[in-house]
Amino acid sequence: MISLTRRLLAVAAVTPWLAARPASAQATVLPPQTPAIDSTDPVALLVSQLDLGRYKATIKGLAQFGDRRQGTKRNRDAIDWIEAQLKSYGCLNTERITYTYTPAEAAARENRPPAAAPTPGQRPVVPVAAGGGRARGIRTRTGVNNDSLRQPDARLRALNAEPSTPGQRQEVYCTKVGSTRPDEMYIVGGHMDGIGWGEAVNDDASGSAIVMEMARILSDPSVTTERSVRFVLWNNEETGLNGARAYVEQRAKLQGIEEPKGSGKYPEPRWLGMIQHDMMMWDHGMPLPDGTMRKEQRPEADVNIEFQSNSKMAKASAELAWLLHQANEKYATDYPAQVGPHMTNTDSGPFQDLIPAVSLRENERGIQTGSGWNPHWHQPTDVMATFSDADFRLGLNAAQTTLGAVAKLVGVKVVKK
Numbered sequence: 001m002i003s004l005t006r007r008l009l010a011v012a013a014v015t016p017w018l019a020a021r022p023a024s025a026q027a028t029v030l031p032p033q034t035p036a037i038d039s040t041d042p043v044a045l046l047v048s049q050l051d052l053g054r055y056k057a058t059i060k061g062l063a064q065f066g067d068r069r070q071g072t073k074r075n076r077d078a079i080d081w082i083e084a085q086l087k088s089y090g091c092l093n094t095e096r097i098t099y100t101y102t103p104a105e106a107a108a109r110e111n112r113p114p115a116a117a118p119t120p121g122q123r124p125v126v127p128v129a130a131g132g133g134r135a136r137g138i139r140t141r142t143g144v145n146n147d148s149l150r151q152p153d154a155r156l157r158a159l160n161a162e163p164s165t166p167g168q169r170q171e172v173y174c175t176k177v178g179s180t181r182p183d184e185m186y187i188v189g190g191h192m193d194g195i196g197w198g199e200a201v202n203d204d205a206s207g208s209a210i211v212m213e214m215a216r217i218l219s220d221p222s223v224t225t226e227r228s229v230r231f232v233l234w235n236n237e238e239t240g241l242n243g244a245r246a247y248v249e250q251r252a253k254l255q256g257i258e259e260p261k262g263s264g265k266y267p268e269p270r271w272l273g274m275i276q277h278d279m280m281m282w283d284h285g286m287p288l289p290d291g292t293m294r295k296e297q298r299p300e301a302d303v304n305i306e307f308q309s310n311s312k313m314a315k316a317s318a319e320l321a322w323l324l325h326q327a328n329e330k331y332a333t334d335y336p337a338q339v340g341p342h343m344t345n346t347d348s349g350p351f352q353d354l355i356p357a358v359s360l361r362e363n364e365r366g367i368q369t370g371s372g373w374n375p376h377w378h379q380p381t382d383v384m385a386t387f388s389d390a391d392f393r394l395g396l397n398a399a400q401t402t403l404g405a406v407a408k409l410v411g412v413k414v415v416k417k
Contacts, residue, residue, distance in 0.1 A: 042414040043407040047331045047400050049217050052389065055396050058209035061085070062192065063199035063384055066156060070101065070193045070236045071164030078192055082233050083172045085212060090219035091174035091231065099246035101236055102166045140287050140372030144195055151197040151380040160197050171235040171243045176218045178228040178269075178410065183256050185228035185269035186406055188214055189244070189347050190277040191237030198382035202362075202374070202391075207277030208233055210399040217403065218412070226411030228269045234347045237278075244347035252354065273320050273356040273409070275402055276348035280395035281387055282374045283362045293375050297390035302338045303328060303398045306359045309341035311352040317343075320356040327404035328397070335397040342366045360398050 038044045062068070065078040083094050151157045171192075178184065190207030194200020215231040217223070236242035254268035283301035284294040305324050307317035321339045328337035343349070344366050348357040359365075363373055376382045 042412055043404055044331065045414055046217050046223065046407055046412065047404050050213060050396060050399050050403065052393060052396050054216075055209055055213060055399065056392050058085075058212050059201055059205045059392070059395075060384055062205035062208055063201050066159040067194040067196055067198055067200045067382075068192055069160070069164050069195055070169060070239060071166065072162045074159060074162065075193055075235070076170075079170055079172055079233075079235070082192060082208075082212070086172070086174045086215055086219075086231070089212075089216040090221060091176065091215045093177070094172055094174040096170045096172050097243070097247050097250060098168060098170050099243070099250070100167065101169045101239065101242050103239070140291050140375070142370065142372045142377060144378040145197055145380055148197055153383075156199065156380075156383070157197070169235050169243065169246075171233060171247070173230055173232040174215060174219075175231070176215070176223075176225055176229040176410075178226050179224045180411075181227045182264065183228075183258070183266045183269050184272050185230050186272050186409055187230045187232060187274040187351075188277075188402065188406060189232040189234055189274065191234040191243070191347055193235050193238055193243075194382070195238045196378040196382055197380045198376075199384060201382050201384055201387065202281045202376060203279045203378065203382060204237070204277070206280035206392075206395045207360075210277045210280065210395065210402065213399055214403050214406070218407075222415050224413045224415060225407075227272070227409070228266075229406060229410055230269075237347055241345075241347050241349055244350045248350045248354070271351070271355045273316075274348050274351040274358075275320075275324070275406065276346050276357070276359040277361075277398060277402070278346040278359060278365075279361045279369065279374070279377070280398045281362055281391040282376060283394060284373075286368070286371070286373055287375075293373075297388065297394060301362070301390075301394055302336050303332070303394070303401055304340055304361050304364050305337050305401075306340045306343035306361070306364065307357070308343040308349075308352050311343075311357070313352060313354065313356050314341075316356040317352065317358055321358045323409070324358065324360070324401055324405045327408065328401040331404035332397040332400045335394050337401055340364050360402060362394055362398075 037048050062078060065074045068075050068078045086094050148157050188211050190211040191204045192208045194203055211231050211233060218229060234243040251268050256266060256270040259265060259267050283298060285298045287293055305321045307321045311317060325337045325339050342364060343359045346359045348359045351357040363369055369377060376386055
């Protein structure tokens with residue numbers, strides 16, 4: 001059998017990267033870079049396996065279930081599909097977190113009033129600069145589309161028609177077990193649920209696909225890691241991070257406990273850090289003076305790596321963020337990274353006072369997304385057809401960034417056959 005190293009080098013030599021822009025934009029935008037692969041660097045070899053076509057295919061696989069709103073059959077079907085995909089990658093030790101979601105109880109636990117029942121056409125305003133920072137530039141309204149008739153695709157309207165009901169919820173994860181330190185792990189996450197009567201492609205199939213692609217690459221039997229990595233596809237993010245909160249509530253006290261004793265197995269290794277991916281593809285800049293948006297990804301688009309500066313683990317989280325920044329400089333092919341201190345409203349939040357926690361996204365949540373810089377956020381336009389290859393490539397660069405950093409953190413090795 002050809003070794004993984006030789007196979008990757010052969011693929012890199014004959015497979016060009018797909019064009020990042022439509023022909024109309026090629027005159028002003030540099031083509032995507034074709035990195036030279038260092039065959040002596042196992043991290044570079046693994047990062048080279050990230051492919052735009054596969055990344056898009058995984059997003060499309062999630063999009064087949066519509067917006068995957070929690071508490072619906074389409075959400076449950078998507079979880080089953082994710083689990084099957086993880087197993088097909090070789091990440092066979094898949095497990096599920098089971099919890100109960102009741103909106104009123106969740107609101108009470110978070111010390112906020114329960115959300116009012118949505119009315120057709122309602123578009124509530126989301127506070128700008130949530131989580132810190134100061135909004136700058138032009139701002140437009142944001143909100144959640146709850147009007148099914150705003151979705152022009154009849155098939156998609158029908159797919160998303162079932163309303164959410166309270167009750168039992170599940171989310172799936174699998175683990176790459178470390179060879180020498182199985183009792184320590186990094187958590188890599190993205191949320192698979194969405195809202196808005198679209199396909200929840202950017203929010204957050206784009207982040208979930210990063211997690212799944214990392215699981216595929218690191219689960220290869222030719223790859224070993226000293227420490228463990230857990231790949232989690234959160235549920236109920238859109239209702240208040242309930243899936244991530246349930247994970248912390250159920251699993252935090254189990255960290256580092258060998259079970260059964262003397263077995264060398266740790267069902268919940270000690271958490272070393274948590275890296276979340278949420279909305280990875282849209283960075284077209286601020287709205288234009290007339291409130292419209294640029295149609296093309298802006299050349300200066302970047303991957304935002306955020307930590308929360310007022311969290312108990314702010315210093316360690318900042319160190320993790322800058323480590324990811326360094327990985328971006330070394331392994332990302334097209335888009336740079338930017339570190340910011342205002343992580344908010346995503347599944348890394350429940351971890352931020354416990355362990356180093358960061359979030360990757362396409363623009364800053366509180367300052368930019370909260371100011372209306374993403375017109376597809378929670379809207380029926382969050383579908384595959386909205387996004388160009390330049391948008392998808394921004395997500396792929398986030399995957400390169402995280403895989404490059406995590407591979408180093410867990411001590412990855414590629415075993416020659």
